[in-house]
Amino acid sequence: MLRIEQLTKTFGRNTAVDRATLQVERPMMIGVIGRSGAGKSTLLRMLNRLEEASSGTIHFEGRQVSGLEGRAKRAWQADCAMIFQQFNLVPRMDVVSNVLHGTLNRRSTLASLFNLYPQADIYRAIDILERLGIAEHAPKRAEALSGGQQQRVAIARALMQDPKIILADEPIASLDPMNAQVVMQTLRRIHEEDGRMVIANLHTLDTARRYCDRVVGMRDGRIVFDGTPAQLTLQIAREIYGADASFSEEATSTEIAALERGTGRPVPA
Numbered sequence: 001m002l003r004i005e006q007l008t009k010t011f012g013r014n015t016a017v018d019r020a021t022l023q024v025e026r027p028m029m030i031g032v033i034g035r036s037g038a039g040k041s042t043l044l045r046m047l048n049r050l051e052e053a054s055s056g057t058i059h060f061e062g063r064q065v066s067g068l069e070g071r072a073k074r075a076w077q078a079d080c081a082m083i084f085q086q087f088n089l090v091p092r093m094d095v096v097s098n099v100l101h102g103t104l105n106r107r108s109t110l111a112s113l114f115n116l117y118p119q120a121d122i123y124r125a126i127d128i129l130e131r132l133g134i135a136e137h138a139p140k141r142a143e144a145l146s147g148g149q150q151q152r153v154a155i156a157r158a159l160m161q162d163p164k165i166i167l168a169d170e171p172i173a174s175l176d177p178m179n180a181q182v183v184m185q186t187l188r189r190i191h192e193e194d195g196r197m198v199i200a201n202l203h204t205l206d207t208a209r210r211y212c213d214r215v216v217g218m219r220d221g222r223i224v225f226d227g228t229p230a231q232l233t234l235q236i237a238r239e240i241y242g243a244d245a246s247f248s249e250e251a252t253s254t255e256i257a258a259l260e261r262g263t264g265r266p267v268p269a
C-alpha cells in the first residue's frame with residue numbers, strides 16, 4: 001500500500017533522514033518515536049511532499065508519489081492530510097470556516113477568495129464536527145476553544161479532504177493528559193471506523209504503545225526499529241532513545257520505569 005525506499009533528506013552536511021525504508025501493507029495506525037532531532041518530522045513532511053527528498057522513493061497504491069508535480073502532487077497532498085502540534089487553525093475565524101478550509105484545494109481561487117462554500121460542504125463540515133463531538137462549538141472562533149477541542153477541529157479539517165492517510169506531527173505534544181487522550185482516541189476511531197492509515201510522530205513511548213498497531217523507532221535519521229508494541233522491549237527502547245537513556249519526557253521515563261518493574265504499563269499520573 002505504502003512503500004518508502006531509501007528515503008533520504010540532507011540539509012547541508014546534516015542528514016536528517018538516512019535511507020529510511022518502510023513498507024505498510026494495509027491501513028494501520030503507526031507511531032513514530034525517537035528523540036528530538038531523530039528525523040521524525042522530516043520523514044512525515046517528505047511523505048506529503050512538504051519537504052522534497054534528497055533521494056529515495058515513495059510509492060502509494062502502486063504509484064510513485066515522490067515524483068508527482070503540479071495538480072497530481074496537490075492531489076496527493078490532499079490524500080495525506082497533515083495535523084500539527086500547534087493545530088494551525090486561523091484563530092479568529094469560526095470553527096466551521098476553519099473546517100471548510102480543508103476543501104480549499106478543491107475550490108476555485110475566486111470562490112476561496114470570497115469564502116464561498118457549497119451548501120453540501122457546509123453540511124458535511126457540521127456532520128464531521130458532530131462526529132468528533134464538537135458541533136456545539138461550530139459558530140465560535142477557533143481561539144475560544146480548548147487545545148483539545150482545537151486539535152479536533154484540525155482533525156475535522158483534515159477529514160474534509162477525505163484523506164487516505166492522516167499524518168500527525170506530535171498531535172498531543174501541547175495538550176494536557178485528558179485532552180491528549182481524547183485526541184488520540186479520536187485518531188484511533190478514525191482509523192478503525194474509516195479504515196484510514198494514521199502515521200503519528202509521538203514524543204512519548206506509552207502513547208505509541210497504547211494507541212498504535214505498529215511502532216517505528218528512529219535514531220539519527222535511521223529507522224532502527226519497526227514492530228508491534230509488544231516487540232518494543234526496554235532494551236530496544238533504550239537503543240532508540242540513546243544509550244545514555246536521557247529521556248527528556250516524563251511520560252517516557254515513567255513508561256521505562258514501569259517496564260523495569262515488569263508491569264509493562266505506565267503508572268497512572
Ligand SMILES: Nc1ncnc2c1ncn2[C@@H]1O[C@H](COP(=O)(O)OP(=O)(O)OP(=O)(O)O)[C@@H](O)[C@H]1O
Pocket residue numbers: 011014015016017034035036037038039040041042043
Ligand atoms: N529546514 C531545515 N533546515 C536545516 N536542518 C533541518 C531542517 N529541518 C530539520 N533539520 C534538521 O534535521 C534533523 C531532524 O529534524 P526533525 O525535525 O525531523 O527531527 P524530529 O525527530 O522531528 O525532532 P523533534 O522531536 O524535536 O520534533 C535535525 O538535526 C534538524 O536540525
Ligand SMILES: [Mg+2]
Pocket residue numbers: 040041042169201
Ligand atoms: Mg519533530
